[in-house]
Amino acid sequence: PDLMGAMDVMLFPSLHEGFGLVILEAQLAGAPVVTSDIPGTREALHEAYRRWACPPRAYGQFARTLLEVLDDPPRAAGLARQARAWAEENFSLAAGLGRLWACYRRCLQGVR
Numbered sequence: 001p002d003l004m005g006a007m008d009v010m011l012f013p014s015l016h017e018g019f020g021l022v023i024l025e026a027q028l029a030g031a032p033v034v035t036s037d038i039p040g041t042r043e044a045l046h047e048a049y050r051r052w053a054c055p056p057r058a059y060g061q062f063a064r065t066l067l068e069v070l071d072d073p074p075r076a077a078g079l080a081r082q083a084r085a086w087a088e089e090n091f092s093l094a095a096g097l098g099r100l101w102a103c104y105r106r107c108l109q110g111v112r
Contacts, residue, residue: 001021001025001029002029004025004026004029005029005031007026007029007031008032008068008069008070008073008076009025009032009033009034009069009076010022010031010032011066012033012034012035013035014036014038014040014041014056015036015038015057016038017039017040018040019044020035020040020041020043020045023035023041023045023057024044024087024091027044027045027080027083027084027086028084028087028088028091028092029084030081030084031080032049032052032069032077032080033045033052033083034053034054034062034069035048035051035053036038036055037053037054038056041053044084046083046087047086048079049079049083052065052069062075076106
């Protein structure tokens with residue numbers, strides 16, 4: 001997390017992805033994310049970063065997007081803060097355990 005948080009930007013140009021766990025890890029670490037716009041990354045990516053999601057193999061667009069992120073550090077940092085808060089709220093261990101506990105409570109209602 002410390003290394004990821006120290007990144008100016010995390011590039012994830014995957015062609016196929018089941019679920020972009022590394023994208024969540026980068027957001028939780030506070031790193032701006034540029035990724036491929038493919039199933040599996042969309043679900044893990046905060047909406048503020050969707051404009052930085054590039055079509056697979058669109059290398060020129062990846063390069064332009066990276067430069068856009070690097071040319072505006074204050075904006076990238078602001079989006080990173082939003083994405084980190086969203087990732088913590090939706091994908092942290094505490095959030096997952098809270099949803100699991102709520103599910104158990106619903107299932108056990110009325111069972112004695």
